[in-house]
Amino acid sequence: MxxxxxxxxxxxxxxxxxxxxxxxxxxxxxxxxxxxxxxxxxxxxxxxxxxxxxxxxxxxxxxxxxxxxxxxxxxxxxxxxxxxxxxxxxxxxxxxxxxxxxxxxxxxxxxxxxxxxxxxxxxxxxxxxxxFLIRSTETISQSQPLLILSGSTGSGKTELLSRRKNTVDLEAIAHHRGSSFGQHYGAQPSQINFENTLAITLLKRQINSPAYLLLEDESYLIGRSAIPKCFYVKMQSANVLVLEETEENRISRIVKEYVINMRKEFIARLGCTNGIEAFQQYLRHGIRQIKKRLGGKLHDELQNALEHACKQHESKNTPDGHRVWIAHLLEQYYDPMYRYQLNKKSHKIIFQGSHQAIHQWLDDNL
Structure with missing residues (x-):
């Protein structure tokens, strides 16, 4: 039977x-x-x-x-x-x-x-x-309070999320860090799989009836993964915490994540010679992705600085040259864009401070 x-x-x-x-x-x-x-x-x-x-x-x-x-x-x-x-x-x-x-x-x-x-x-x-999973995302979107963690590029938002409970790491689910340099080695999930995994993550977070869910501030598209509209609309209406970090620490974090760690990832997958070449192409592609928004002059300046940094990295075994073009990219592109977006959300900001201050505020208030 x-x-x-x-x-x-x-x-x-x-x-x-x-x-x-x-x-x-x-x-x-x-x-x-x-x-x-x-x-x-x-x-x-x-x-x-x-x-x-x-x-x-x-x-x-x-x-x-x-x-x-x-x-x-x-x-x-x-x-x-x-x-x-x-x-x-x-x-x-x-x-x-x-x-x-x-x-x-x-x-x-x-x-x-x-x-x-x-x-x-x-x-x-x-x-x-x-x-069932589609309905679950819709239901949780309507009932679950959200908090959005904002912060300039390199401020360590993902790092902060990893140290808290009641969080949803959308970038991890999308297998993409949400910027022109955000792709990892390997493809992103299909849109359906992204939605399925998000729904399951939300279901798991509901077990303890959390007072809130903390998420990183994201665009509608994370790479090619689209956040379900019902959930994205809820994110847009949520209160905002702003993570503050020094420029020096931001650049160091970006160098570690996007240069040192990504280079290791490519080499581990493809071997030394092919991995280094693929890693450098990944950096070049990231700048090309935003060429129109950078403008020709700034794009060329960044491209030249990148090529110099790559040569220095391989000849002298140091990634320090990458700090130059990264600092320039932050100053001329990412930071102005971040300030513009944050200004539109200024009425929703309920706290801002360092990593330690954000953790303390969350512990004290939620």
Whole structure:
């Protein structure tokens, strides 16, 4: 006898507890959007799904099911069953899901039952779970008070967030630091995956009924990841804390994060020679991204200073030359833009101060 499906009432605990999931949809479906702690071991591959879908449209469900059984049998059926079994050996309490919690989930469950494993599938599948997360973001956006942490580039906002509870690091979820130099090695998540992870993070933060959630001040787009409109609107109406930091410390922090650490990351991924070249291209790309806003003269000045710093970095093994173009970029571009944006939010500022002062204010008031 097959196990009853996991009901939709279990969705919150599935996501809050990072319950392991086996996604039996095709790779193209999984890559478009899935859930954290899910792995893709498909029942039917992309080309098979296309053939079965065409058959369904022309000849109906029964013909499509028969075609599926004729396509996936014998060694191929065993291979896909073995993939599920391999995953279950690592995470024996995993649940299955397909798109709607229908035939693919039931068939996968049946094959596993034949192999001696009783594995439940999730009612409603991916579509219903995705809708649950969308509604969760909307609901939490309406009910949860937010505080926005603002501060000039390099002031250490992410660092402050990492030392507090009740925070949401949108840049970590987007795998991007939110500036023209903000990309990490490796791609950002798909928009759907960004939204799914944000929703799950918000659900987890609600467990202790926090008085507020603290977030870094962000634009609507973090790289290519768009903050859900309902949540972004709530962010725009929230009170603001302003983190103050000396210019010297800001430059040092930027050099460490965007130069020293990024260079190490590229080298670790690509090897020394290719990593250094890719790292330098990353810096050049960051300046090119804002060329129109910089203007030709300033862009050329920064580009020349960058090239000099890169040569010095490799010939003398010191990143100090990067402080020159970074200081110039802050003074001529990022700081004026920050002051302009902050001025528009001046009526929402409720406190400003150093790292220590912000921590103390949060401890005393919330």
């Amino acid at each position: 097959l196990i009853d499906p996991i009901p939709s009432s279990s969705y919150p605990s599935i996501f809050i507890n990072d319950h392991p999931l086996i996604d039996v949809r095709s790779p193209i479906e999984f890559n478009k959007g899935a859930f954290p702690h899910s792995c893709n071991h498909y029942l039917i591959h992309d080309n098979e799904r296309e053939l079965i879908g065409t058959c369904y449209k022309k000849h109906g469900q029964a013909a499509a099911i028969n075609l599926g059984h004729s396509l996936i049998k014998g060694e191929l059926k065993q291979q896909r069953t073995d993939n599920w079994l391999h995953s279950l050996k690592k995470k024996p309490n995993a649940y299955l899901y397909c798109f709607r919690g229908g035939l693919r989930s039931q068939l996968s469950q049946q094959w596993l039952k034949e192999a001696g494993y009783s594995v439940p599938y999730i009612e409603g599948g991916y579509k219903a779970m995705r809708q």
